[in-house]
Amino acid sequence: MKFFDDITIGAVTEFGSHTFTAEAIKRFASSYDPQRFHLDEAAAAASLFGALTASGWHTTAVMMKLIAAAGGPLPAGAIGGTQCASLGPSPGFDDLRWLRPVFAGDTLTYRATVTDKRKSRSRPDWGVVSSRFEAHNAAGEKVLDVTGHDLVERRTSGRAGLQSAGLNEDL
Amino acid sequence: MKFFDDITIGAVTEFGSHTFTAEAIKRFASSYDPQRFHLDEAAAAASLFGALTASGWHTTAVMMKLIAAAGGPLPAGAIGGTQCASLGPSPGFDDLRWLRPVFAGDTLTYRATVTDKRKSRSRPDWGVVSSRFEAHNAAGEKVLDVTGHDLVERRTSGRAGLQSAGLNEDL
Numbered sequence: 001m002k003f004f005d006d007i008t009i010g011a012v013t014e015f016g017s018h019t020f021t022a023e024a025i026k027r028f029a030s031s032y033d034p035q036r037f038h039l040d041e042a043a044a045a046a047s048l049f050g051a052l053t054a055s056g057w058h059t060t061a062v063m064m065k066l067i068a069a070a071g072g073p074l075p076a077g078a079i080g081g082t083q084c085a086s087l088g089p090s091p092g093f094d095d096l097r098w099l100r101p102v103f104a105g106d107t108l109t110y111r112a113t114v115t116d117k118r119k120s121r122s123r124p125d126w127g128v129v130s131s132r133f134e135a136h137n138a139a140g141e142k143v144l145d146v147t148g149h150d151l152v153e154r155r156t157s158g159r160a161g162l163q164s165a166g167l168n169e170d171l
Numbered sequence: 172m173k174f175f176d177d178i179t180i181g182a183v184t185e186f187g188s189h190t191f192t193a194e195a196i197k198r199f200a201s202s203y204d205p206q207r208f209h210l211d212e213a214a215a216a217a218s219l220f221g222a223l224t225a226s227g228w229h230t231t232a233v234m235m236k237l238i239a240a241a242g243g244p245l246p247a248g249a250i251g252g253t254q255c256a257s258l259g260p261s262p263g264f265d266d267l268r269w270l271r272p273v274f275a276g277d278t279l280t281y282r283a284t285v286t287d288k289r290k291s292r293s294r295p296d297w298g299v300v301s302s303r304f305e306a307h308n309a310a311g312e313k314v315l316d317v318t319g320h321d322l323v324e325r326r327t328s329g330r331a332g333l334q335s336a337g338l339n340e341d342l
Contacts, residue, residue, distance in 0.1 A: 033235045033236065034240070056263075057231060057235050061202075061203035061204070065202070068205045069205070089272075090227060090269065091268065092227075092266070092268040094265060096263045096264040097262065
């Protein structure tokens with residue numbers, strides 16, 4: 001993860017692809033979104049979508065998994081001589097749109113474009129980076145569009161805690 | 172699920188409570204949000220939060236589970252003489268804010284308030300209902316705030332499919 005100071009507005013990050021199998025769609029849905037069009041092929045065939053579709057929350061959970069994989073595995077600190085910044089928690093998201101259904105077997109490709117960055121008003125060691133996250137299916141159709149905000153460590157960071165309150169102060 | 176026509180702006184739905192155990196926090200995180208403060212007590216203690224916290228996406232997944240449980244188990248059609256509407260898919264969410272951390276053992280109580288309803292411009296059998304979803308912890312602190320939009324069947328519904336494209340037309 002780059003430090004706040006080194007992040008450029010307009011920078012694009014490709015997070016790779018993920019295929020939504022029928023099994024994974026049903027597993028996520030049974031735990032977190034038990035609606036008929038996410039759980040069972042026959043019931044889904046009779047539903048609005050006409051076929052089994054992934055929960056929208058499944059598509060954002062996979063997005064988060066890919067984001068964490070891209071920025072997460074490196075512990076903060078010096079790695080091979082390179083300083084790595086901590087990715088902080090997210091205070092929230094805006095304009096989340098599930099534009100098209102994601103069917104069993106569909107492969108989504110996720111990317112993010114940095115749209116804004118600003119110093120935290122309340123935490124001098126951190127900045128807030130806003131990014132537009134998009135996912136497209138194999139036909140090139142956009143299925144997911146959301147703008148997220150993340151706290152990212154500054155180079156000047158003293159690694160002070162964020163405290164438990166007020167994640168939302170900077171939005 | 173009530174039909175679109177019978178839903179009142181200002182109506183409040185209580186979805187009940189959910190306790191986030193350390194085990195469930197880690198399980199969700201290992202699948203969908205593998206960041207240090209969601210995965211391991213010791214690493215979390217050294218992180219910004221100072222203790223293990225639930226992924227924000229876990230708190231919204233549980234919200235969706237409770238929504239589906241409230242509106243989902245009844246198949247559309249006549250149940251005990253009462254007509255039930257179909258809850259359609261959601262075209263998206265706005266203004267998602269994770270306001271405070273959710274720690275292991277925290278119990279969140281979820282509710283929704285209907286903030287707007289309007290007929291679908293493109294689908295005469297459906298309406299769009301907007302609701303503000305909030306979750307509070309046991310101390311009464313709000314931890315999650317998000318406005319969601321859902322397609323809800325109208326009484327006049329002919330149960331036509333939504334087709335695969337253009338979920339977002341009405342937002």
